[in-house]
Amino acid sequence: MSPSKTPSSIPEENETSVEGGRRRATINDIARLAGVSKKTVSRVINQSPFVRDETRERIEAVIAEWGYAPDPQARGLAFRRSFLIGMIYDNPNPQYVVNMQLGLLDGMRGSGFELVVHPCNRASPTFLTDIRSFVERQKLFGVVLPPSVSEDERVAKLLNEIGCAYIRIASVELDKPEHMIVGHDRMGGAQAARHIVDLGHKRIAFISGPETFRSSHERRGGFEDGLAEAGLSLSPNDIVQGAYTFESGVACGDELLSRSPRPTAIFCGNDEMAAGVLQSARKAGLSVPQDLTVVGFDDFQIAQAVWPPLTTIHTPTREIGRIAVEKLIGDERREPRDVTKMEPNLVIRQSSGPVPA
Structure with missing residues (x-):
């Protein structure tokens, strides 16, 4: 059996020395014989508490049988890793x-x-x-x-x-x-759309997060999927760019609510921006939800700290x-x-x- 050449983050995994004409056992050998991963063998060697007793005993038995001992220099490097x-x-x-x-x-x-x-x-x-x-x-x-x-x-x-x-x-x-x-942000976006559609809204706007965040695209994509189920869609004019911040929610809300006709529902890419839209609505003299529906995403603490409390998509x-x-x-x-x-x-x-x- 030839020694493994698989690179590893742990120095002892690359030991390949030979003693007395018989190749010295490597961590790869111990892992194979014990039926576990090299990572688990390393945990046993380093006395980690995160290994089941029966697994630890099996590995220790194989180590004893083969006389396996990590190279002292490599072992020292491994022990210098922090917790x-x-x-x-x-x-x-x-x-x-x-x-x-x-x-x-x-x-x-x-x-x-x-x-x-x-x-x-x-x-x-x-x-x-x-x-x-x-x-x-x-x-x-x-x-x-x-x-x-x-x-x-x-x-x-x-x-x-x-x-x-x-x-x-x-x-x-x-x-x-x-x-x-x-x-699964896309799933959450679709849930928000279905809720807004079920309430009868058709003039709907979306405030997205930063372009550099994949979540912005997934939440928008899911929202558009949910609208499409009801035969609705967002035009480019219905989408404004936010930054996942309260301040950007206020700015985007001001822009959307100044339009004529204005949207009757706004879905925001996160709760911070939704809280900003609530402030925009108050400045515009609008009541939420009587005049405007606002839905957020994340269900962070701010969702229940604002008035009215936000309908939102809970992410754990x-x-x-x-x-x-x-x-x-x-x-x-x-x-x-x-x-x-x-x-x-x-x-x-x-x-x-x-x-x-």
């Missing part, structure tokens, strides 16, 4: 960032791992250099990538090159199952964060064979109502 998980983000919505952090901390509770966050700017010429420096300086165990950083293929390529485990959170499947959590952001950590540090029995998918759902509150008579 830190990084969150790298470039997201203008502070509530998304907070909810994601809370979910990550939920998943780490009792594990011994800690969270470090790293804001970044995808437009910066040093974007990738900054990420490499952050990962290597902190010696991260792994990284969670929320949108829109998760949508940048250069980041995934970089993390693979330097051997850092990662989870990408996105609106669509972008990577291998073990690296992905998909939020905190739960997604918790699951992302479990995918990074969970034991072998929890390693997924399929992409993890999290479905949104419509939450009806007081900002949506029948079309005005």
